[in-house]
Amino acid sequence: MKRIVTYPAIFKPIDKDIYFISFPDVKGAVTEGHGLKDAFSMASDALATMLYDEKKLPKITNPKDINLDDDGSFVALVSADLTSAADNFEKTVRKNVTVPYNLATQAEEKHMNFSKILTEALREKLNYQG
Known part of the structure; x- marks a missing residue:
């Protein structure tokens, strides 16, 4: 259903x-x-x-x-x-991360999705194929 x-x-x-x-x-x-x-x-x-x-x-x-x-x-x-x-x-988990203030500010001004970017970076770094 x-x-x-x-x-x-x-x-x-x-x-x-x-x-x-x-x-x-x-x-x-x-x-x-x-x-x-x-x-x-x-x-x-x-x-x-x-x-x-x-x-x-x-x-x-x-x-x-x-x-x-x-x-x-x-x-x-x-x-x-x-x-x-x-x-x-995939089941997701919440992670608290620290990033440089100037990068965080610029990303927020551009309405970037931190979770999506971190997930993409981790997949690339780990050569994740799942």
Whole structure:
């Protein structure tokens, strides 16, 4: 039986045709996409990554109740198939890391996903094929 969830996401334009996406109800579910098609795909992946093994799902905010900045941001509903995600994702663990302040600041300004970057770097360093 498929387990599909839908949550409101905030799409904020950060550059020409690049969107930063966050979920007000799902802490840590942030990503970015290049163009709307990619942004929606990345948003669905981020949502699935954060929720695929959660027993109790966060409460869903009514999209009409989400306040937006006057910067072109918009709210859209994003769905994710948690059943497929559980099959495709590895179990994750939270790690606390320390990085130089200037790198962290620059990365945050560019809305970079630290978890994704660290995972990619570890896979490359370890020649991980899984």
